Amino acid sequence: MVVTDSRMIELVNIGRSFRRADGRTVAAVSDVSLTIPEGEFVCLIGTSGCGKSTLLAMIAGLLAPSQGSIVVDGREIDGPGPERGMVFQRDSVFPWMRVVDNVEYGLRCRGVAAPERRAVALRYLDRVGLGHVERAWPRELSGGMLKRVAIATVFANGAKVLMLDEPFGALDYVTRHQLQRVLLDLWDDGRAGTTRRTVLFVTHDVDEALLLADRILVVGAGRIVDDIRVEAPRPRDTDTLLRSDAVAIKHRLLGHLGLERPLAQGRAAGAAA
């Protein structure tokens, strides 16, 4: 595991409240402080409506926090920036651009010359296994392929911090596992070169978190309620999920999600066997 001392993301007393239709103010996120070192793969897990997507949207700069400050790569953020990339839960690929033009979009925003950005886009399309459909229209692709395009797009844009908001939630079992592998493969690029990219991955799937994360943050009622390290070596597979430490974490997570009595009951190990 590569964990350097450099702090990539730093949240200080972040809060965000919304005004509901009836005039009452509801806090989606309250008083979250958090430090994430460069290169760490962090999964955010929590029940629906716990504030994890709001937290992500704030770090992405798409939503301004009501209070607190967010520092990414040494700079306090004020809106979206090219050092951060976002993969959304719903399909975000522009249907009016061909696949390769979609992947180039971020580079085009920053004025990268056409041949150069085309080369980058094609390279990442190849990496996600879509080299053969570069000229296709998005409507011709399946849901899983569209997710591959979205992943290629943020990687091509060269962001240091990647945020993924339940990206594989709507996909079937096989496709989800293929895409997890694609994502880890791209993330692992960092190992050979300099440092890995920092990833924030929102999910509600406990196994997915165990397979992907260095660290799992449990979000509940707008706060970080648990912070768990996953020490299992990579590459991980289904067997990883059967390791005793993974099983313990799984029980702890299921407890947080209200699907199981808390670990303190002492039944956990027995139930897993």
Next chain:
Amino acid sequence: MKVRHPTRDRWISLAVLAALALGWQVLSLVYTAEAQPGEPMVAGWQVLFTRTLLSLSDYWPGGLGVPAVADGAERSYLAALLAILLHSADTILRLAAGLMLGGVAGLVLGLALSWSRWTRRLVDWPLQFIRTLPLLAMVPLFQLWFGTDALGEVVFVAYGIGVIVFAGTVNAVRNIPQIYLDNARALGASRLFLTRTVVLPAIVPAMRSTVLLSLGAGWGAVLGAEYLGAQSGLGYMIVYAQQFAFLDRMFLVALLFVFYTSVSTVVLARLTGRMLAWAPEGQRA
């Protein structure tokens, strides 16, 4: 799965058209009442394409070596054809100028006002108000403001089309899925770049029906303007014929309109269809 039969569908459409034409002919034979002596209420095709067509040479003001009937010349098919071309060109030019002017102004204004939530709120209510204002009610006002010459007509058509395009643009921009805007912003798009690469292409499917709608309104507006005061154009031909109860001429000019509106709709649908190669088939057809 639905199977499409384009050839068969076309034949059916043609058969319906032929039946309509035949029905008209039968009606002209059965219903022989006359508006005035020698002027049938329902003119059959044999009248429309001989005597009526010939009579349109009255609208030729002379020139190109073809003298005007008003100057004592005989009626001729050549003069009639020239008259149709001349007056059609006048009307179409007014329509085209108004369409360009109103379309561009409506689009730019609509995009500008969609810029922020505040500017959108600003126009929400007045927009509903202006939309419901009957276009033709404004004809006399525009004539006093801008005169009865070509300028007044073009401005009037531009107004009629501009309102529709403006409202359509505001509405279309509002309906762009937020995810595309978020995605573009997250990838680093500036406001202007986002407008060009996301907003404009995203509104094309919705704008397509707006443009077709405004084209219909445009034909209505140019005719309305010509009814009241113009000295040329197809609308002028109809009003002039009405004064003398030349029903057959009015019908023939109306047929010309059917032809022009059909052609303009097809051309526009083709043009916008090409811009929608990316869209699902249902939005292109």
